[in-house]
Amino acid sequence: DAGITQSPRHKVTETGTPVTLRCHQTENHRYMYWYRQDPGHGLRLIHYSYGVKDTDKGEVSDGYSVSRSKTEDFLLTLESATSSQTSVYFCAISRWTGLNTGELFFGEGSRLTVL
Amino acid sequence: RKEVEQDPGPFNVPEGATVAFNCTYSNSASQSFFWYRQDCRKEPKLLMSVYSSGNEDGRFTAQLNRASQYISLLIRDSKLSDSATYLCVVGSSGSARQLTFGSGTQLTVLP
Numbered sequence: 001d002a003g004i005t006q007s008p009r010h011k012v013t014e015t016g017t018p019v020t021l022r023c024h025q026t027e028n029h030r031y032m033y034w035y036r037q038d039p040g041h042g043l044r045l046i047h048y049s050y051g052v053k054d055t056d057k058g059e060v061s062d063g064y065s066v067s068r069s070k071t072e073d074f075l076l077t078l079e080s081a082t083s084s085q086t087s088v089y090f091c092a093i094s095r096w097t098g099l100n101t102g103e104l105f106f107g108e109g110s111r112l113t114v115l
Numbered sequence: 116r117k118e119v120e121q122d123p124g125p126f127n128v129p130e131g132a133t134v135a136f137n138c139t140y141s142n143s144a145s146q147s148f149f150w151y152r153q154d155c156r157k158e159p160k161l162l163m164s165v166y167s168s169g170n171e172d173g174r175f176t177a178q179l180n181r182a183s184q185y186i187s188l189l190i191r192d193s194k195l196s197d198s199a200t201y202l203c204v205v206g207s208s209g210s211a212r213q214l215t216f217g218s219g220t221q222l223t224v225l226p
Contacts, residue, residue: 033211042119042202042216043159058212090158094211102149102206102214106158 003027004107006091012113019078021110023091025071031094032074033058033104034066036087043090049074081114088112118142119205121217129225132193136220138203139185147206148179148186152199153219159202162188193224 003026013019023032030051035043045058047066055066063085065077078085091107121138128134148165163170165177165186176189186205190197203217 031211040218042218044216045212045214048212056212092211102147102204102211103161103164104159104211104214106160108158 004091004093004105006089006107006110008110009108010111012115013081014115015082016080019081019112019114021076021089021091021112023074023076023107025074025093027093027095028071029093029095030071032068033092033094034064034074034076035090035092035106036060036085037090037109038087046076046089078112081112083114086112086114117217118215119203119217121201121203121220123218124221125223126220127223127225128193130193130195132224133189133191134193134222135187135189136201136203136222137185137187138205138217138220139183140203140205140215141184142205142207142215143184145184145205145207148177149204149206150175150177150186150188151202151204151216153202154199162201190222193222195224195226198222198224 005024007022033048034046037043044060049055049068067075089110092104118141150162151159152162153159165179169178174191178187200219200221202219207213
């Protein structure tokens, strides 16, 4: 158990509404990530953070923003949700750096449906 | 062409069978390789890292073939509990930003 919790776990919202997903970790890890997972695609990186207030874009960042004001919390915001953002969102942390960075630990996921 | 490709399956095998999955990658500069397991509607969990010399963890054996640019996962003596989707992950540097996930291979072990 890597001490990662995501909230909400399930959400249904309407197109055009803002949505914020929260990822909370208890182990004080520096690196945190947001991924989305869709059928037929591997997990795709949305944004990541390498410290408080230090964030950067991933492969599919359009339409998403993030914030990290505390080490333990990494927030993902959809400013105006669209149906294409219906997905399962996973937060992850990495305990290691270097080539072992790929040893990620994931939260349980947040299932978002945009109608 | 996808950067990381896996046969989606499904692979349906009887208990006790040996099953092997391959995963091909397109970036010859890739440096790190992993297998993850994902149960239905659950989060991915690291199964094993893949080392150049190959590595084994109980019934699971992972191999890397750099010349042909693929990694493999062999599961011996399959158990019902091995039923899951297996994700191949390839990294081109020491940054998680450079990780590419395959879309997974679904395995069902039948009684």
